[in-house]
Amino acid sequence: MHTALTELLGVEHPLVGFNRSPAVVAAVTNAGGYGVLAASMYTPAELDAQLHWIDQQVAGRPYGVDLLVPEKFAVSDPDDLVASLRAQIPAEHRAFVDALLDEYEVPVPATAAPEDETSDEIAAAINPAGAEALLDVAFSHPISMVANALGPPPADLVERAHAAGIVVASLVGARKHAERQLAAGVDILVAQGTEAGGHTGTVATTVLTPEVVAIAGDRPVLAAGGIATGDQMAAALALGAAGVWCGSVWLSSEEDITPRAVKEKFLAAGSSDTLRSRTITGKPARQLRSAWHDAWDRPGAPDPLPLPLQPMLVGGMWERVHAASAEGHPGATALDTYFIGQVVGGFSALRPAGDIAREMVSDCTRRLRALGELASS
Amino acid sequence: MHTALTELLGVEHPLVGFNRSPAVVAAVTNAGGYGVLAASMYTPAELDAQLHWIDQQVAGRPYGVDLLVPEKFAVSDPDDLVASLRAQIPAEHRAFVDALLDEYEVPVPATAAPEDETSDEIAAAINPAGAEALLDVAFSHPISMVANALGPPPADLVERAHAAGIVVASLVGARKHAERQLAAGVDILVAQGTEAGGHTGTVATTVLTPEVVAIAGDRPVLAAGGIATGDQMAAALALGAAGVWCGSVWLSSEEDITPRAVKEKFLAAGSSDTLRSRTITGKPARQLRSAWHDAWDRPGAPDPLPLPLQPMLVGGMWERVHAASAEGHPGATALDTYFIGQVVGGFSALRPAGDIAREMVSDCTRRLRALGELASS
Numbered sequence: 001m002h003t004a005l006t007e008l009l010g011v012e013h014p015l016v017g018f019n020r021s022p023a024v025v026a027a028v029t030n031a032g033g034y035g036v037l038a039a040s041m042y043t044p045a046e047l048d049a050q051l052h053w054i055d056q057q058v059a060g061r062p063y064g065v066d067l068l069v070p071e072k073f074a075v076s077d078p079d080d081l082v083a084s085l086r087a088q089i090p091a092e093h094r095a096f097v098d099a100l101l102d103e104y105e106v107p108v109p110a111t112a113a114p115e116d117e118t119s120d121e122i123a124a125a126i127n128p129a130g131a132e133a134l135l136d137v138a139f140s141h142p143i144s145m146v147a148n149a150l151g152p153p154p155a156d157l158v159e160r161a162h163a164a165g166i167v168v169a170s171l172v173g174a175r176k177h178a179e180r181q182l183a184a185g186v187d188i189l190v191a192q193g194t195e196a197g198g199h200t201g202t203v204a205t206t207v208l209t210p211e212v213v214a215i216a217g218d219r220p221v222l223a224a225g226g227i228a229t230g231d232q233m234a235a236a237l238a239l240g241a242a243g244v245w246c247g248s249v250w251l252s253s254e255e256d257i258t259p260r261a262v263k264e265k266f267l268a269a270g271s272s273d274t275l276r277s278r279t280i281t282g283k284p285a286r287q288l289r290s291a292w293h294d295a296w297d298r299p300g301a302p303d304p305l306p307l308p309l310q311p312m313l314v315g316g317m318w319e320r321v322h323a324a325s326a327e328g329h330p331g332a333t334a335l336d337t338y339f340i341g342q343v344v345g346g347f348s349a350l351r352p353a354g355d356i357a358r359e360m361v362s363d364c365t366r367r368l369r370a371l372g373e374l375a376s377s
Numbered sequence: 378m379h380t381a382l383t384e385l386l387g388v389e390h391p392l393v394g395f396n397r398s399p400a401v402v403a404a405v406t407n408a409g410g411y412g413v414l415a416a417s418m419y420t421p422a423e424l425d426a427q428l429h430w431i432d433q434q435v436a437g438r439p440y441g442v443d444l445l446v447p448e449k450f451a452v453s454d455p456d457d458l459v460a461s462l463r464a465q466i467p468a469e470h471r472a473f474v475d476a477l478l479d480e481y482e483v484p485v486p487a488t489a490a491p492e493d494e495t496s497d498e499i500a501a502a503i504n505p506a507g508a509e510a511l512l513d514v515a516f517s518h519p520i521s522m523v524a525n526a527l528g529p530p531p532a533d534l535v536e537r538a539h540a541a542g543i544v545v546a547s548l549v550g551a552r553k554h555a556e557r558q559l560a561a562g563v564d565i566l567v568a569q570g571t572e573a574g575g576h577t578g579t580v581a582t583t584v585l586t587p588e589v590v591a592i593a594g595d596r597p598v599l600a601a602g603g604i605a606t607g608d609q610m611a612a613a614l615a616l617g618a619a620g621v622w623c624g625s626v627w628l629s630s631e632e633d634i635t636p637r638a639v640k641e642k643f644l645a646a647g648s649s650d651t652l653r654s655r656t657i658t659g660k661p662a663r664q665l666r667s668a669w670h671d672a673w674d675r676p677g678a679p680d681p682l683p684l685p686l687q688p689m690l691v692g693g694m695w696e697r698v699h700a701a702s703a704e705g706h707p708g709a710t711a712l713d714t715y716f717i718g719q720v721v722g723g724f725s726a727l728r729p730a731g732d733i734a735r736e737m738v739s740d741c742t743r744r745l746r747a748l749g750e751l752a753s754s
Contacts, residue, residue, distance in 0.1 A: 002754040174649050175722070194571070195581035203648045204572035204581040206603030206612060207719040211648060226583030231616055235583060237751065238612035238744055271580045271588060272551050342584040345552070365752050367615055372749010374614060375742045377379040 001365065004220040005243035008167060008187070009034050009144065010062055013361045014243025015233065016222060017353070018066060018147075022050045023255035026057035027353035032361070035063045036147055036245075044133045051141040064145030064169070065138045069131045069153055089313050093302050097317050100295050104331030109323040135160075145169055145188070149199060150283075151177075152184035171224065171245075173201025178212045182219070189221045190245045196225030197248040197341035199285045200276060206239065213240035228252075228343035230363020234371065237364075248341035249360075253353035261325040262338045263350065265290075271345025280318075282310030286341055291334040378742065381597040382620035385544060385564070386411050386521065387439055390738045391620025392610065393599060394730070395443060395524075399427045400632035403434035404730035409738070412440045413524055413622075421510045428518040441522030441546070442515045446508045446530055466690050470679050474694050477672050481708030486700045512537075522546055522565070526576060527660075528554075529561035548601065548622075550578025555589045559596070566598045567622045573602030574625040574718035576662045577653060583616065590617035605629075605720035607740020611748065614741075625718035626737075630730035638702040639715045640727065642667075648722025657695075659687030663718055668711040 005014045017028030018036045025035030147169040169188035170181040191212040193205025209223040223236035228249035236244045276284040324332030382391045394405030395413045402412030524546040546565035547558040568589040570582025582602040600613035605626035653661040701709030
């Protein structure tokens with residue numbers, strides 16, 4: 001399959017695999033697709049180590065990174081910023097989260113970082129200086145794409161990437177976002193439908209993809225959301241996409257680092273068991289429904305805070321919940337969740353990421369041939 | 378294009394057109410697709426007249442009807458039923474609707490039916506005796522499909538249809554609904570994604586269609602929701618559907634009887650301008666967002682009532698709003714809305730329904746051929 005995407009990225013198949021696990025990124029790239037590492041959760045030193053490992057695995061084959069690069073921020077000094085953000089978290093919200101941990105009897109792990117430290121790391125990563133430090137690391141590796149998941153990239157990021165021969169991709173959930181991204185000079189648009197995991201809008205992939213294709217000119221558009229099989233990949237190509245951007249499907253891979261307890265919840269879930277919620281990041285993001293969401297829906301529960309306050313509020317808590325749920329703690333398991341799209345309903349077993357990628361491509365090719373024959377039937 | 382659907386229905390193209398306007402139904406059938414009349418809004422006499430007209434237009438080509446046939450109902454006597462239902466509508470709800478009409482200064486049209494009469498007609502149509510009367514009319518015409526939009530069809534409907542050589546279709550919004558429909562003996566499943574207009578679930582077409590295909594065996598599955606172009610039709614076929622069920626796209630046809638003021642709002646709308654709301658029928662249905670929804674979102678607004686109480690509450694009001702909005706009344710125009718899917722964002726002009734159908738089929742065929750070539754590129 002040759003598309004505008006395979007040409008631009010120099011890959012065999014129009015399949016982009018987005019994940020926070022270096023082993024998934026390497027497996028997708030080595031299967032002839034294009035792996036993209038979700039870098040925002042790492043410190044600069046961690047990211048450097050992850051990318052070194054990927055470099056060794058892929059032997060020169062292309063891959064990219066994804067960051068949350070904010071276009072602007074109210075405060076310029078990161079030290080003041082973290083403290084001032086921390087002060088903005090209401091006591092009511094802290095009390096709500098603490099009471100929930102008590103109610104579900106989630107233990108404090110002996111080895112966990114203090115929650116304020118986690119919270120500060122989150123604040124640091126989401127501000128421009130933090131994103132800049134991650135970018136410096138990323139640009140010191142042979143990446144060929146930098147993707148930005150929240151809003152248009154700053155002009156200097158686009159200039160810096162283009163000067164280095166690196167393409168810029170952006171995720172969009174509505175046509176008006178795509179217009180802003182095109183004006184900002186991005187090279188690849190990812191039209192992410194509401195069925196996708198993580199931050200999503202309300203428009204479905206079937207509708208959003210052709211809307212974005214219609215205004216993108218010769219820039220490749222990838223479809224994202226609802227794509228975990230070769231048939232769904234073929235459907236995306238039918239909608240005019242030059243390829244697909246898949247995130248959720250890799251959470252059914254053996255290499256994915258999501259806690260095993262959460263992955264087992266994914267395997268048991270149906271496609272109706274996700275929801276868009278602001279309770280983890282402060283922005284609507286699709287995730288598996290759990291007791292966590294029931295608690296925020298109760299009468300008297302506070303409203304989630306905006307980004308980055310909500311992740312600062314709940315980041316340390318999630319470390320406790322994940323740790324306890326990994327030990328089989330019932331309360332923590334009931335609360336536990338992670339970002340996932342509606343394709344979770346199709347998960348039946350954990351498999352190697354490379355096998356998933358190869359099967360998607362071969363099933364897609366078979367479906368495309370069948371569709372060609374259908375036209376003449 | 379030959380699929381399990383074209384074979385079962387004896388049509389040229391796997392394109393089903395669902396609409397309440399007889400002229401749209403006839404145009405789709407005459408273009409080589411399959412027209413389905415939404416019959417629930419008509420009295421038996423009205424339906425008989427509409428079907429007579431269609432019979433004359435299609436000259437023996439196949440078409441079907443869609444009804445809301447409830448599986449069971451608490452009260453058996455329709456006279457008692459209407460009165461008892463009417464008594465269940467809280468005074469608070471009546472006051473809310475009346476105040477809204479006052480606030481938007483919606484005039485009472487001189488020729489309108491009393492609101493209680495409208496309300497009673499709605500109650501009568503949604504109860505088993507009312508549905509039975511419509512079915513009797515439908516079966517007296519040469520229909521070849523009866524579709525049921527809400528829940529599994531009663532066993533006697535399936536038996537009666539099959540005895541007459543008529544196939545039964547059902548709309549489903551989740552895999553578990555599809556399982557119940559298969560158990561009830563339906564012949565065609567319509568997998569309706571969340572992006573569709575009217576009653577919808579939360580799962581998108583990209584995910585729902587293959588889920589339903591996987592359990593349907595040799596029974597044809599149609600994809601619905603997000604399908605208004607040939608590319609979207611091709612995507613549905615890629616997902617394993619044997620054809621498409623389109624509703625919203627016909628609201629951009631010249632023949633569609635939706636009030637002109639509403640159709641003009643559709644032409645101006647974007648794909649993000651719809652929402653799922655219980656405020657018209659009592660069940661979540663996708664429709665164009667308007668001042669109506671803002672009012673129900675206000676603090677202190679009542680919760681919508683269940684079906685059939687909510688349509689009984691608001692049915693007469695909508696007649697007033699539509700009538701005034703057709704005259705250009707600003708308040709009524711602000712409130713006015715109708716069921717529509719996210720594809721509304723692609724509407725640019727009103728066109729003949731037959732042209733829409735023919736263009737969808739030819740664009741779909743072209744896309745399928747291109748996909749076949751892509752597989753070998």
